[in-house]
Amino acid sequence: MKKFKKKIILGNLLSLMVMACGSSTKNDVTPDLPGPTSGDVTVYITTAARTQEFRKTYVDFGSDVNMSPRTILLNEHVKYQTMDGFGAAITGSTAYNLLKMAQADRTKFLKETFDVNEGMGQSYIRIAIGCSDFSMSEYTLADQSGIENFALQEEEKKYVIPILKEILVINPGIKIMGSPWTPPKWMKVNNLTDLAPHDSWTGGHLNPTYYQDYATYFVKWIQAMKAEGIEIYSITPQNEPLNPLNSASMLMYWDEQRDFVRDALGPKLQQAGITAKIYAYDHNYNYDNISSQEDYPAKIYEDAAAAAYFAGSAYHNYGGDKAELLDIHNKAPEKELVFTETSIGTWNTGQNLGKRLLEDMKEVALGTVNNWCRGVIVWNLMLDSERGPNRDGGCQTCFGAVDISSADYKTIKKNSHYFIIGHLSSVVKPGAVRIGTEGFAEDGVVLAAFKNLDNSYAVVLLNENTADTRITFSDGTNYFGAEIPAQSVVSYTWK
Known part of the structure; x- marks a missing residue:
């Protein structure tokens, strides 16, 4: 690593003098402010005040080797974890809304979101296997008893698959995760003692008698999607396995998931030549305060035969703290x-984009990545x-990463989750x-650094302070100074 002199060049010294006197807390840059159209470093800026919304600009490398102490x-x-990607869920409701847009408007939005050259390049999508709480109706892919009755349904064929195909044209390399909210009702029982039929979309348990059939259900779904030109990268055995109250749901305690994957799902996927990753759990940091379910994935990993089928585990943040991610990583570092789900909604009413942008960047985006998450996926x-569209029993108070006007299906409001994923x-x-950083640190400044496969570097940074701050970044060969607006999120990339 190249050594740098501690002498400060005049420009950096003047910047430090200005900061010592105090920086303005007002960010007066407007979204259409002219700026450089090329440079060594590509920069994206979003401010809490919305004076800049994913504004693209550039800065150049410094011309000598003098470094600021900042x-x-x-x-x-x-080196830490390898990254899989970042994105949002394409639910039935999301696909319905997208298809209500004019084709030109939809294509423009999808390119802004998924295009790797001209847009945000979102790279990971989550979809439901059957219905979710944001579907047009409650259904599975085999509502009639018997696995031979498996078939994709209208929601897949009319809404979700057409949208996925449009996205794949824009970003052919996008990863797709599938999660079921419920198996077919005929596979469910009230509990594992009585084994009485549980004819309900909500709650119940998977009848061990149908472990093999349900594993076949996953295989058939992955094969059916592949026949449509859609490769499935990963799955979870059950969305929110500790929540029996969602509009479509099922309880699947850790020992049930262990047995189902070890004895049925894992072997069936393997026999079918399917390499989709299996992630355990897919629920909250705090295990919904059920003491017997604490460390859910770690308990599964204690069974070597079961652990062999799991790539890892997935988490939501509707309860508990992101520190749980580090705890589970330490228990099973291999x-x-x-991170597979989080939502904003009416419970955030009164909190403008700025408050949510800063908190969500700190807790959801950088907070999960800096605690070993390979991917970050938000909800709708x-x-x-x-x-909506929504229905009774599901979340009727959720916002999307973006919300579209139901009056014209054209006017789009971009919320915090859209920006944090895009950054x-x-x-x-x-x-x-993800790679290490060292040197200058400041309260209220949170960041993560990465090296891409093409040898470019990336830094994503949050400045939640009420003052602008200037920081110099160095990769050991090149360096550049950057003025980071107060209460903003900024992304940098350079080769």
């Missing part, structure tokens, strides 16, 4: 972590201005490795 040095010799990509996906590409 330098953050990237250390690619310290296993992967992904798009809902309408009435928070990651725009500069951190699939296959990137």
